[in-house]
Each structure stands twice: as C-alpha cells, then as structure tokens.
Amino acid sequence: MPETTLRAEQPDSRTTGTWIPGRRIIRFGGDYNPEQWPRETWDEDIRLMKDAGVNLVSIGIFSWALIEPEENIFDFSFLDEIIDLLHTAGIDVDLATPTAAPPAWFYRKYPHSRAVTRAGTPLAFGSRGIVSPSSPEYRAASRRIAMQLARRYGSHPAVVLWHVHNEYGTPVAESYDEASVAAFRFWLQRRYGTLDRLNDAWGTNFWGQRYGQWAEVDAPRESGTASNPAHRLDFARFSSDALLECYRIERDAIREHAPQPITTNFMAITCPSVDLWQWANEVDIIANDHYLIAERPKNHLDVSRSGDLCRSLAGGKPWILMEHSTSAVNWQPRNIAKQPGEMRRNSLAHAARGADAVMFFQIRAGQKGAEKFHSALIPQAGEGSKKWREAVELGAEIASLDALVGSRVHARVAIAWDWVSFWAQDLDWRPSVDLDHRERIEEFYATLWRRGVTVDFVHPAADLSGYDVLFAPSLYLVDDDAAANIRAFVANGGTFAASYFSGIVSTNDDVPFGPYPGQLRDVLGLVIEEFLPLRAHETVTLSDGRTGRVWSDDITPSSAEVVVRYSDGPAAGAPAITRNQHGAGSAWYLSTALDGADLDLFVTGVLDSAGVSYAPPSDVETVLRTTDDLAFAIQINHGTHDDGAGLVGHDLLTGSPVTATDAVPAGGVRVVEISGTA
Incomplete structure (x- = not known):
C-alpha cells in the first residue's frame, strides 16, 4: 500500500471561495x-489593532496554566473577557488549544511523560x-482541555x-521514553504483522540484529556506531504518526462541540520531522508559520518556496x-532586522x-520570557x-485585496x-557528506523562480496529470507506487528530470535488486555501475564547458541518448547528462551538481523540450491568481532597479491604472487586476 495518504478533495464551506463561512475578506x-500583560493594556491593544486593520487574532496558545x-x-475568566472585548471591537478569534x-x-504529577532524547536525557x-x-496522561489531559474549550466557546x-x-514537531519531534517505545512496538505490529516480516524489512541478519520477541525491539537509541537505517526510518515515520494522533484527538474533541x-x-x-502530506488531509485549512533565515542572501526565495509548498499541501x-x-526574530545566531519595505x-x-490570511507572531512585543527580543506588530x-x-x-493594503479571496x-x-x-x-553513512537534498531543491527552485516559472511541490506518488514537467532534484527514496507513478507520467507524455x-x-531504505x-x-534508460x-x-x-561539483556517476546508457559527457574527473568520457524517450514522454538525468548559469541551461533545456514558456532572468517575482472570470x-520587485513592465489593468493597492510600459519600482509591489480576462 502507498507510504503516504495523499490529499483528497473534501466538500466543505470553503468550496465557495472563503474558508470562514460568510466572510470574504483577507485576514x-x-x-x-x-x-502576559496587565489588564489595563488590553483596551489600548485593541485600539491599536483596529488602527492597523487587524481582523483576526490567535489567542490562548500558551495559556494552559491559567485555564486549568x-x-x-x-x-x-480571562478568556471570557478578552474574547468578548475582541468581539465588541469587530475582531474575530482563532482560538487555540x-x-x-x-x-x-x-510535569510534577506525571514526570514519566517528559520527552526523552535519543541519548536518554529526560x-x-x-x-x-x-x-x-x-504519553496516555498527556493525551487524556489534551483531550480534556480541548473539549472544555469547545464546550464553552463553540457557539x-x-x-x-x-x-x-x-508547531507540532518543534522543538522536539522524537521521544525515546517508555510510552513511546511501547507505542512504537504496537505501530510496528500493525505495519508488519509478524516479527519475520519486520526482520526481513529491516535486514536484521546484517550485524546479527535479528529479533526473536517483540519485547526485544527498542527505539533506535544512540549506539556505538551507525544504527540500522530501516529501524531509524520507521521510528521517524512512527514519530510523525504519533504527533498526528495527538492532533486528531484534540480535533475530534473540538468537533463534538464546535462547528x-x-x-x-x-x-x-x-520543520523536517513531520510528513505533512499525511497531515494535510486532517486539517480543514492549511496554516503555516514561516520565518526568514535573516542572514541568507536572497532569502525572499525562501518566502516564495514556503508559499508554494503550503499551496501544494492545500491542493x-x-x-x-x-x-x-x-x-527580526530572537532565536537565530544574528537576528537581522528587516529593511524598510521588506515586511x-x-x-x-x-x-x-x-x-x-497574513498574520504575525506577535501582536505586541513581550517584556519577559525567551521571546522578548522578537519583533511584533506593536513593537517595543x-x-x-x-x-x-x-x-x-500594510494593514490598509491587505484590506484592499479582498477581491483575491478564493482565487487560485x-x-x-x-x-x-x-x-x-x-x-x-x-x-x-551515505556516499558523501556533501549530499544535500535541501540545497539541490533550493537551487532548482531558484532557477525556475528567476525564470518566472510558478512551481507546485508534489509527492511523487500523487496525481501528476496536471503537470507538463516534474523535476526531482534529490529523490533518494522512491517506493514502488512512486516509481510506477513516475513511469506512467512520462509514458503519458510528461517530462521528468532527475538529478543525482x-x-x-x-x-525501507533498501537497494532494489540490480x-x-x-x-x-x-x-x-540507464544504469549506474558505480x-x-x-x-x-x-x-x-x-x-x-559547464562545471560540476559534489558528484559524478559511472553511467552506461541502455536506451538513453547522451546529451553531454564529462571531459575530466573520475567519469571522464562517460555521460554526464542524458535524455531517454519513454512512451510519449521523456526523462532527463543530470549526474552532477550544476549551479548558476550552468544549471539554468539544464533547466531551460528541459522546459524547452516540454514546451513550457519562461521569461528572461529577473528579480521581479510575478504570480497569477485567477478565478473563473x-x-x-502580483508583482514584487526584489531588485534595485525598476523592472517588470508589460501588464495592463489597475493596481488594487493604489487604485491607479497600469499600462504596458509601467515598470514595478525597485523594492515595490503591485497587485494588478488584469484587463480583458472576463
């Protein structure tokens, strides 16, 4: 059966274009x-929220000790008062458990419920x-408080x-306490059924790791050297599932009393420790937290990539x-302030x-605690x-964008x-410490971004029929379902491009035979001998003339054509880039790390072969949101020169007309309702 439950269409009130029934506004x-504040500040906070155009706040996130x-x-009492005050002010509430x-x-009553590190430290x-x-006690307590909140505020x-x-999975994603070990064994019994199947899946004959009783199976704690990779991979799967079950317990308790x-x-x-393709099916709407790594050059690419991934999770x-x-945030080595216009x-x-919805952490900057140096809507x-x-x-500009609600x-x-x-x-113990899947995905994404190509992210076993091109910059594990899905995508006319x-x-992190x-x-259409x-x-x-780094392969084509070879290095004379016709489509393979213009040449070559258009490289980000008519x-100029002309319509942010010769000012943004699309 598939490793991942893929997102399915779910009928709900949001099919009309708004995720809060009856309110078609950008949040x-x-x-x-x-x-965290004296009562006398609440009225001032609400006044300032109204001045800023705030229409939704999240409350109660860390208030368990006060509520129970x-x-x-x-x-x-404090929730009763603040919710009523916000309601009177016309500000809606996102109520947290x-x-x-x-x-x-x-923690005093249930010390055994503490998370335990892989090294054994509670x-x-x-x-x-x-x-x-x-922890059974934690799950019971979580369900109880979620239900109490829903009973009181559901109407x-x-x-x-x-x-x-x-933020499930942060800061701790895996726990090695005894309750987790017992739950892990049960999870394995459901997954494999018998110890023989578990031993086979994990390859436990290697290093004499075979299990004779379920009680012998522990979590993959720190050991003398590398642990069984299949064991660790299953514990990662289990840990994501355990967190998801906690979410389901609370969600279902709320659902009994709140609509x-x-x-x-x-x-x-x-947060790389949670399989969000599974989680996406369980929430009514995708919500995400994103924080820039402030010191990264061109970190606006991370903003775009995060947004595309969230939209993809949302189907x-x-x-x-x-x-x-x-x-600035407060937890990075150097917490760099955003420049004017960057927010x-x-x-x-x-x-x-x-x-x-565009929301922040947090409304008012704190005076105490670990996050007092974190920026806020109301700063110090x-x-x-x-x-x-x-x-x-910004609040006034967001209020001018209600026409975007529900567009795609x-x-x-x-x-x-x-x-x-x-x-x-x-x-x-991978073949090179320089193998970095995130780095390769980021480089491919950045190349497509600079070319104005909008990208979805997909699970490799998901429906690919809506795409012309699928890039796999780093897809180490491919199960049978994903492999069959990719083959069918190409056979039906799609273009697939994989990197090394x-x-x-x-x-199970097992090498298929051959x-x-x-x-x-x-x-x-190739084999890699080494x-x-x-x-x-x-x-x-x-x-x-292109330059590669990190990697090369000893490739023997079977049906693939050689596009480019290596001129030197350990694979001198061997294929470096290949293309294979498979059914009605084609599959490319890039066997080294290309960067900059060298990678751009590969990516645009793939796009050309699939008939996908792209723009000259630019610092202007342009994304289309559309409805039926x-x-x-949305154009955002991240460069230092005016650029990005060519649209005709009117700018929702200013109300001014836009002509084909109007460029986007350096550092500027415009949201153009395009003329002539009805």
Whole structure:
C-alpha cells in the first residue's frame, strides 16, 4: 500500500471561495497573548489593532496554566473577557488549544511523560513542546482541555477558527521514553504483522540484529556506531504518526462541540520531522508559520518556496500564513532586522502564492520570557515608530485585496518533495557528506523562480496529470507506487528530470535488486555501475564547458541518448547528462551538481523540450491568481532597479491604472487586476 495518504478533495464551506463561512475578506492579524500583560493594556491593544486593520487574532496558545491551574479545575475568566472585548471591537478569534505547553502541575504529577532524547536525557519543564506525544496522561489531559474549550466557546460568535497545539514537531519531534517505545512496538505490529516480516524489512541478519520477541525491539537509541537505517526510518515515520494522533484527538474533541474550521500551524519548510502530506488531509485549512533565515542572501526565495509548498499541501486551495515576523526574530545566531519595505514584500509574496490570511507572531512585543527580543506588530518602540507605521500601512493594503479571496494559483511545473525520502537520505553513512537534498531543491527552485516559472511541490506518488514537467532534484527514496507513478507520467507524455542520487532505495531504505538507480532505471534508460563522488572542493568539466561539483556517476546508457559527457574527473568520457524517450514522454538525468548559469541551461533545456514558456532572468517575482472570470498579477520587485513592465489593468493597492510600459519600482509591489480576462 502507498507510504503516504495523499490529499483528497473534501466538500466543505470553503468550496465557495472563503474558508470562514460568510466572510470574504483577507485576514490580517497575529498571535495575541493578553495574559502576559496587565489588564489595563488590553483596551489600548485593541485600539491599536483596529488602527492597523487587524481582523483576526490567535489567542490562548500558551495559556494552559491559567485555564486549568490544577488538574480538572478550570478558570475561563480571562478568556471570557478578552474574547468578548475582541468581539465588541469587530475582531474575530482563532482560538487555540494550549497543549504545546503543559503546566507545571502536569510535569510534577506525571514526570514519566517528559520527552526523552535519543541519548536518554529526560527534558525538564521550563520550555515548550517537550512532552511525550505517546504519553496516555498527556493525551487524556489534551483531550480534556480541548473539549472544555469547545464546550464553552463553540457557539461564541467571535470564534471563527480553532488552532490546535502549536508547531507540532518543534522543538522536539522524537521521544525515546517508555510510552513511546511501547507505542512504537504496537505501530510496528500493525505495519508488519509478524516479527519475520519486520526482520526481513529491516535486514536484521546484517550485524546479527535479528529479533526473536517483540519485547526485544527498542527505539533506535544512540549506539556505538551507525544504527540500522530501516529501524531509524520507521521510528521517524512512527514519530510523525504519533504527533498526528495527538492532533486528531484534540480535533475530534473540538468537533463534538464546535462547528468552526479546525487547523494547526505547520512549519512546512523549517520543520523536517513531520510528513505533512499525511497531515494535510486532517486539517480543514492549511496554516503555516514561516520565518526568514535573516542572514541568507536572497532569502525572499525562501518566502516564495514556503508559499508554494503550503499551496501544494492545500491542493491549490487558499491557506493561512499563521505566523511570520514584522522584523527580526530572537532565536537565530544574528537576528537581522528587516529593511524598510521588506515586511511588505514578504507578506504580499505569501498572498501572491495563495494565502488568504497574513498574520504575525506577535501582536505586541513581550517584556519577559525567551521571546522578548522578537519583533511584533506593536513593537517595543510603540506607535510612534517606523515599524508601527509600516504595519498600519500594510494593514490598509491587505484590506484592499479582498477581491483575491478564493482565487487560485496554477502551475504547469512541479518539484518532487517527500519528507520520508529526506529522512532516509539524512541517515548515517551515505556516499558523501556533501549530499544535500535541501540545497539541490533550493537551487532548482531558484532557477525556475528567476525564470518566472510558478512551481507546485508534489509527492511523487500523487496525481501528476496536471503537470507538463516534474523535476526531482534529490529523490533518494522512491517506493514502488512512486516509481510506477513516475513511469506512467512520462509514458503519458510528461517530462521528468532527475538529478543525482535519486531512485536509489525503496520503502525501507533498501537497494532494489540490480544496478542503480533501481526504481528509476527503466524510465531514465540507464544504469549506474558505480557512484563517483568528488573530493571536497573538487570540480569536473563537462564537454560543453559547464562545471560540476559534489558528484559524478559511472553511467552506461541502455536506451538513453547522451546529451553531454564529462571531459575530466573520475567519469571522464562517460555521460554526464542524458535524455531517454519513454512512451510519449521523456526523462532527463543530470549526474552532477550544476549551479548558476550552468544549471539554468539544464533547466531551460528541459522546459524547452516540454514546451513550457519562461521569461528572461529577473528579480521581479510575478504570480497569477485567477478565478473563473478574473486574473490578478502580483508583482514584487526584489531588485534595485525598476523592472517588470508589460501588464495592463489597475493596481488594487493604489487604485491607479497600469499600462504596458509601467515598470514595478525597485523594492515595490503591485497587485494588478488584469484587463480583458472576463
């Protein structure tokens, strides 16, 4: 059966184009933590929210200790008051369950519920997200408080959305406590049925690891050297499933008493430990938190990539940017402040890629605790500050974009993205420490971005029929279903382009019988007799003058044609780039790491072969959101020169007409309703 349950269409109120029934507006707001402030500040906060155009806030995320100060004793007084105040002000509520931060009494009473590291260290109270997801006591307490909240507020007119937990998988994704070990054994029994099947799947005859009783199976704790990779891969699968079961428990408790949509906030790009293709089926709307790595050059590419991944998880439907920052965060080595206009560009880039809500962490900057240096909508400098004025201006602009609600972004090109493959590739003892799946995906994505090509991300076993091209920059693990799906995609006329170290192993990190790349051997029309990784800083030259690094292969084509060969290096004279006709389509293979213009030449060659158009390289990001009768082009100029002319319509942000000769100002944004599309 497939490794991943893929997203299916679900009939709900959002099919009319809005994810909150009856309200067709772009949402603007963020996390609000009134419990961290004296009561006299609440009225001022709400006044400032209204000044900024805030229409949705998330509350209650870390308030378990206040709501349930002792086990089974509840106090809703502060929530009652703040929810009523927000409702009176016309601000809707995204009500959270506070289960990412159990109170001190829980850790005192149930110390065995603490999360335990792979090295065996129990994690102490005083942070967040540090409880075992398999703890029966934690699950019971989580269900209880979720149900109590839903009973009390499920019919409150201010509550329009439920927010379960917070950022599942961060900061702790795996726990090695005894409850988790017992749950892992049960998970394995359901997956394999018998110990013989488990032993076969894990290859336990290697190094004498064979199990004779289920009680002998432990979590893959730290050991003397590399652990069994199939064991570790299954524990990663189990850990993602355990967190998902915690979400389901709370969601179902809420659903018994509340009709509103229910979600949880993903960290799609920055939390690699949760298989969000599975989670996407379980939420009513995709919500995501995204934070720039401030020191990264061209980090606006990360914003776009995150937005495209979230839209892909949503199956093309609108989604929520639940958190991002107005300026600097507090947890990076160097917390660089955003430049003027950067917050605006970040926010509208998410909206361009399908978000119908733009929200921040947090509304008011904190005075105490670990996140007091994190930026906020209301900064420490207050309403006289430049950052506050930027926030107010952004809120007014967001309010002008309601016509975007429910519109969609369509892509003809996709990139394969599989968390399970990433987990497997990141295990011990791979052929080179320079193998980096994220780096390769980011480089391919950046090349397509600069060429103005909108991209979806897809699981390799998902429906590919809507795409002309599928890139697999790094797809180490390909199971039988994904392999058959890719073969069918190409046979039916699609274009597939894989880069090195793809298709190497199957479901259990096992090498299929025969030469590499086993799962992709027939569609690529070649065999790899041996991997030929390069030394640190070593490069190889291709016959057309391009330069490769990190990797090369000893390739023997079976049916593939050789496009480019190696001129030097360990594979001198052997194929470097190939193309294979497979049915009505074709499959390309790139066996080394190309960068910059060299990678651009490969990518555009693939696009040309598939008949997909692209633009000259540019720093202007242009994305189309469309309805049945309208089209909106969001253009964001990340460069230092005016650029990006060619559209005719009117700018929703300014109300001004746009002509074909009007460029986007350097650092500027415009949202053009394109004329003549009805």
